[in-house]
Amino acid sequence: MFKHNLLNLDALKEFVCFLHGSWDKEVVMIELLRILKDILGCSRASAYLLDDGEFKLKAKIGGPDLLNSPQAIRQCQALAANFNLDDDIGVPVLLNGDLYIIPLKSPGELYGVVLYEVPKPSQALNDMVSIIATQASAALKNNWLADEKKMINEIISTFNSGPDLQVYYPRFAQKLKQIAPFDRLTITIPEPFYADSLIVYAEDSKNPFSVTRAPYENSAPSWVISTCQPIVENDLSENRNFLEDELLLNSGIRCALRVPLMSRGQVIGSLNIGSETPNAYSQREITLFIEVADRIGPAVENALVYEAINEKLGRALGQLDETFSAVLNALTVLLDKRDTGTKGHSLRVVRYAVAIAENLGVEGRELDDIRLGSLLHDIGKIGIPDSILFKPDKLTDEEWVIMKTHPKLGADIISKLGILSPALPIVLHHHEWFDGYGYPDGLAGGEIPLGARVFTIADAFDAMTSNRPYRKAKSIDEAVTELVRGRGSQFCPVCIDAFMRISLKELTSIYEECQFEVGFKSSCGIE
Structure with missing residues (x-):
């Protein structure tokens, strides 16, 4: 007997040494x-881990699963509900005959159970x-803690995506559900500019990310x-203590957990x-949420500063955009009068x-750049002497050399x-030809910026369909014929094809509308 006990002690020591390693939970159960x-x-014997309220088999020896009937499962669940979770010492309990059950637990947590048959x-x-069982429970606890640490680090890592809450909030919500399931998640912060309001960043199972305002008081x-x-x-149907609880209950929420968001030792939200589900959150889940809230606090505060700055910057840019547009409109009128004398040309x-x-698929900021460059294309003619710019006769070779400097004069002004x-490519290159025989740089094909290739066609079409002191306007059909004739030489073939997809109705409408007013407005705003 003494020798047998020594062997048991040696086996126990070996088991404890084994548990000091980093093992998956399933491996711990097999060794147990x-x-x-x-x-x-x-x-x-059969070993089970508790997973979403159910005992899942992880290892067994000899014969079938010991929880192989609904009656056995109900009996096990009833016993598990009454285990003493005040300490980490598990005590075997007789189920029936020679079948025993022992919990795997630590204070406040039940990890699983082991069922085993012992004849004597x-x-x-x-x-x-x-x-x-106590040693195995300690190993499972360490394993759970390591999993939780990894899980929390993954959750926190979503906040490294940048300062824009709208970008990373959905990913944060998805990962946060690894800690505990929820049907609604909000981050709530006092409104920086209005002391009686809250900013509510929300994500729930029924609605995508949203930002709303709510009253602060109560x-x-x-x-x-x-x-x-x-x-x-724990149950909003029985007790509602705060202003928003009635709304939460009406939306289907029964249990609500709120934890403080901390940043630099201060509560920020x-x-x-x-x-x-009522009574949804255990003390463990509350503790984990507190840790998450502590660690994401600084990132949330940075995001709030970012959003506040963006909001103010947006308002300032809106005012700047209006001023900028007004200046451009005035400049456009002056350029039209100085150059063509044709109202609405620009x-x-x-x-x-x-x-x-x-028609080429250009959009957003690139389209705005083409719009701006087209408007300012001839700004360099401000530097051309009036004697040349307004000369009614044909220019001499020397005068023509001076006239051809206006793209570079314009580029100098713009720079x-x-x-x-953004207007620079069109201002500098709007007289380049597709075949390389244009000026000022003799660029050809794809060397010419797309905006300049587009604008050259627009400018040529408007010049041909507008009355000038020295000639009458061509018809639209005549102008189109000339453009097609220049396809591949003066004009980019792809851009000509895009021009040909503009309807006659739209071309006529543009001409008529621009006879009476001049205006510029960017689609994206000016930054």
Whole structure:
């Protein structure tokens, strides 16, 4: 007997040493059953882990699963509900005959159970089983803690995506569900500019990400912020303590958990989850949510600063855009009068160029750049002497050399005004030809910026269909024939094809509308 006990102690020491390694939970359960078989000589044993409220089989020895009937499962669940979770010492309990059950637990947590058959139980063997189960429970706890740490790190990593809450909030919500299921998630922050309001960033099972405002006074976040304490309302159908609780209940939420968001030692808001199931959150889940809230607080605060700056910047840019547009409109009128004397020329070429570009699939900021460049294409003619610019006769070779400097004069003007820099490619290259015989740089084909290739067609079409002092306007059909004749030489073939997809009705409408007003407005705003 003494020798047998020494062997049992050696086996137990070996098991404890094994548990000091980093093992998956399934491996721990397999080794647990092995040591039980070696020490107890049990013929059958099954090990289960608790997963979403159900016992899932992870290992077994000898014969079928011991929870192989609904009656056995109900009996096991009833016993599990009454296990003492105040400490980490598990005690074997007789189920029936020679079948015993022992919990795998730590204070406040049940990880699983082991069922085993032992033909000749004794107090000494029961004590040995308690020691083995306690050691296995400690290993499972460490495993769970490692999993939780990894899980929390993954959740926190979503906040490294950048300062825009709208970008990473859905991913954050998805990963946060690994800690505990929820049907509604909100981050609630006091409104920076209005003390009586809250900003609510929400994501739930029924609606996508949204940002709304809510009253601050008598709200749960105001209580959390003032007390720096978490609060859980286990069943809103029985008790509702805060202003928003009635709305939550009406939307199907029964249980609500709010924890403080911390940044640099200060409470900046609250992290809130809600479940349609009453009593949904355990102390462990509350503890995990508090850790998440502590760690995401600085990132949330940075996002708030980012959004506040963006909001103010947006308003400022809106005002700047209006001022910028007014200045451009005035400049457009002056350029039209100085060069062509034709009312609406600059706006018409803008509209034609935009129509061509849209047929090429250009959009957004690139389209705005084409719009701006088309508007300012001849700004360099400000530097051309009036004697040349307004000469009614044919220019001499020397005068023509001077006239051809206006693209570079315009580029010099634009380059000194950073806000107008997107116009530079068209201003500099709108007289380049597709075959390389244009000016000022003799670029050919794809070397010519797309905006300039587009604009050259718009400008040529408007010039041909407008009356000038020295000639009458061509008809649209005549102008189109000339453009097609220049396909591949003066004009980009792809851009000509895009121009040909503009309807006659649209071309006529552009000409008529631009006879009476001049206006410029960017689609994206000016930055």
